[in-house]
Amino acid sequence: MKAMILDAPGGLDRLRMVERPDPGAPGPGMIRVRLHATSLNYHDYGVVAGKMPTEDGRIPMADGAGVVEAVGEGVTDFAAGDAVVSCFFPDWQEGPPRVGDFSRVPGDGIDGYACELVVAPATAFTRAPRGYDHAEAATITTAGLTAWRSLVVDGGLKAGDTVLVLGTGGVSIWALQIARMMGARVVVTSSSDKKLARARELGAAHVINYRTHEDWGQRVHDWAGEGVDHVIEVGGPATLTQSIDAVRIGGHIGLIGVLTGIAGDVPTATLMRKQARLQGLIVGSRRMQLEFVRALDDAALRPVVDRRFDLADLSEAFRLLERGGHFGKIAATW
Structure with a gap:
């Protein structure tokens, strides 16, 4: 089978297509999946770019979508022909978080889904959403589930709530769409007026260009009246202070990303005064x-x-992610 591998971490030019052995028939509790798509995340970029350690020859990509070709003994959740999508944490089935590293995450600690075929435990996949093509389905594994968990599972999102979404990348646009689906009002920030216009088309009630308005946190607070109920915080240290400004007393901030760095100051007095819940999270469970x-x-x-890129052009797809030239998700298909 064809597989994209990372010769050695540290650069997009180290990705190359190779032939790998066919994984064979599935054993008990396993399924054989013919993969057709993956989607790109900053976590995948971190692995490929050498920002996160992994083994030479690793097959990258945490997201995988395809069709079940065969099932092993004892598998009842799937049958041949089912459209399926992978899980970010294949060993976290349900319950509270019990994992804090990436040692068993596909494309990082173990081989991922930038390949034609995989044999894996049936519990490492779920059914794909009805009517989704493979590229669309691949977007739920990391970005979609992260937004869902932050807003719905952790945040208890309900109709009429207000949500602040930072930026227009994969998690943020999923959060905008989920919030609108649930009947919430959404404000979106970006440095691009063109992207903000697209966010409006998707249902954003208000948009703010954070380069034009450096006090965007206070502006969001004022727009919502007493501050927003939820914040999708993907920036990290350079944006957290203003996200705390934007949230209401007793609100919820989902700390999802570290695009501006991995450490920084926290305005503890303001956070205490707001009595807001600042919760870090990494994707979610299979349940x-x-x-x-x-x-x-x-x-x-x-x-x-x-x-959508061909798998052979995965390096080019990552370069688009690297320069922030996308709105929503980037996918590779084959």
Whole structure:
């Protein structure tokens, strides 16, 4: 089978296509999946660019979507022909978080899904949302589930809530769409007026260009009246202070990303005064993904896939991610 591997971490030019042995028939509790798509995340970029350690020859990519070709003995959740999508934490089935590293995350600690075929435990996959193509389905594994967990599982999002979404990348646009699906009002920040216009088309009630308005946190607070109920915080240290300014007393901030760095000052007095809940999170469990898929089955919602690349052009796809030239998700298909 064809597989994209990372010769050695440390650069996009170290990705290359190779032939790997066919994984064979699935054993008990396993499924054989013919993969057709993956989607790009900053975590994948970190691995490929050498910012996160991994082994030479690793098959990258945490997201994988395809079709079940065969099932092993004892598998009852799937049958041949089912469209499926992978789980970010294949060993975290349900319950509270019990994992804090990436040692068993596909594309990082173990081989990922930038390949034609995989044999894996059936519990490492869920059914894909009904009606989604493979590229669309691949977007739920990391970005979609992260937004779902932050807003719905951890945040208890309900109709009429207000949500601040930072930026227009994969997690942020998924958060905008989920919030609108749930009946919430959303404000989106970006440095691009063109991207803000697209966010409006997706249902954002208010948009702010953070370069034009450096006090965007206070402006968001004022727009919401007493501050927003939820913040999707993907920036990290350079944006957290203003996210705390934006949130209401007793509100919820989901700390999802570190795009501006991995450490920084926290305005503790302001956070205390706001009595806000600042919660870090990494994607979610298989149970959360099953619930997310059920919600999507009943919703008129399709993810935003900005660009689709051939798997052979994965390096080019990562360069688009690197320069922030996308709106929503980037996918690779084959």
